[in-house]
Amino acid sequence: MTISVQTFYDQRSGTATHVVTCAASGSCVVIDPVFDLDPKSGRTSRAPVDRIVDFIRAEKLSLEWLLETHVHHDHISGALALRETLGGRLAIGKRVVEVAEVIRQVYALPQTHARPFDRLLDEGDSLGFGEETIEVWATPGHTIDHLSYRIADTIFLGDTLFMPDSGTARCDFHRGDARMLHSSIRRILDQPEETRLFVCHDYGAEGSRPPAWATTVGAQRAENIHVGKGRTEAEFIALRQERDAGLEMPALLLASLPLNIAAGRFPEPASNGRVILPMPLDVPVSAL
Template identity: 35%
Template sequence: MDAQPAPITLQNPTIHSLFEARTGTWQYVVADPSTLQAVIIDSVLDYDSATQSISTQTADAVLYLISEMGYKIDKILETHAHADHLTAASYLQQQIAKQQGNKPSICIGKRIRQVQELFGKRYGIPAEEYDGVFDELFDDNYVFSLGALDVTVLHLPGHTPDHVGYKIGDNVFCGDSLFHTDIGTARCDFPGGSAISLYESAHKLFELPEHTKIWTGHDYPSGDRSAPVPYLTVRDHKERNKHVSQNVTMDEFVSRRRERDATLAEPKLLNPSLQINIRAGRLPWPTPLGHRFVHLPLKVTSSKW
């Protein structure tokens, strides 16, 4: 029998970037072109704060793409517990299980436990509603397979303590660590956030080859830039990132980041996002009458109470 040539391992994935304009969120479907195995990163569940209603148009568009491309979803990945949009991870898991016959794992970094405990207590959520909702909790630098490709989990704290990124070939999906160079970096004033840690995370990314693409979790185009941009290279950020370029010292960054954070209002969807996202996108358990509730903290300003 003639010897067969060794299979060629493709080093880079096929990447589909899907922008959700209401929350300025980038979602990604990332596939190994040789096997059509794929993952979903940072999905969005639609939420209307005016009517307190949840819908699935954005997630259904992801499902349509997966079906059209013939992808087999292995995992649904979260970079962190988002505070500005609701994750569609649980909904996608259910629908993919029906369509493909397999139940993809919902995955996140291992430090999600401390975030769940913090916000579970803050919102009065019983622990049984969020314990075990993530199927896999990743260790730092953990490597798993996506078809013929490797995915490396990078701990990128700063925005939140549980924050991770995913390196696939010459690409890093960095979540809310770095934004477009004309925006800079994410805020660090959430519980467990740290400007020092975010600076160190940015420089961890800067150690990668300069052609590496950094795919961000959000974009908010303004001014002369009218269209959202999903990625820039390590070189772009080192040379042009307005907050953390290579010429900015840690002390300068920390000072500017803290000054900036002090002026920011809380995200509009903070309360529903955190309550749903520590549950991996599952809805709150229904009451005996069938209602589901998220809690809204009251801010009492009068000293007479």
């Protein structure tokens, strides 16, 4: 059994969307698709979705699953737009329900605010596509609902780890927790060292190299600047908490949350025909 991975990189949000193909059957899954929103101008574009649509059509693939690793807060999900165009089933971690309830209350969204997921996943679940199996791992820490997906010898680990020279992702939203993140990372790093890892975000190490998204357990163990080189759990927790306390809010945080708990569903247009996004003011980060 073999899979191939084609990655589409979104420059604005630094997101790597992975299309994973089962070579034997021509089935594929898409992990963490993006819909573009420029937070300065309010302009939207489905170009990142269409690049994936074009690829899947050109390769004559059948899209089986659209998988979210978690409720993102730095880009808008393109999952719903992609499903509307190509079909497939949409899945996310079952703890999205808790995240969505917090966001619903902060934004005063109606109880009926829809979550259009076809399947809510939990630790130990498995999904089939073509001749391959997707193992679902609960890897909370960056967010409480975070999942990783293992397919063959490859783990798609969302924001559980960044590339080795960029360390790890923040864990101060959605009931994230540094100790929990460390435990999820340990589980990943206990895998055989040749295990391939694909990350969801990369920013080119602050512009010092081109964006990258593929690494291995061995490289992370040896080189990750936050958890590699024998760093202890206590050292990681102290470092992560100190960094999180000083980080600015992501540019798309407040815009993305009510959209992403619904897989990127925008509100209906207002009476003037325009789509208008809500923005709650003075919300402490700890409440998100």
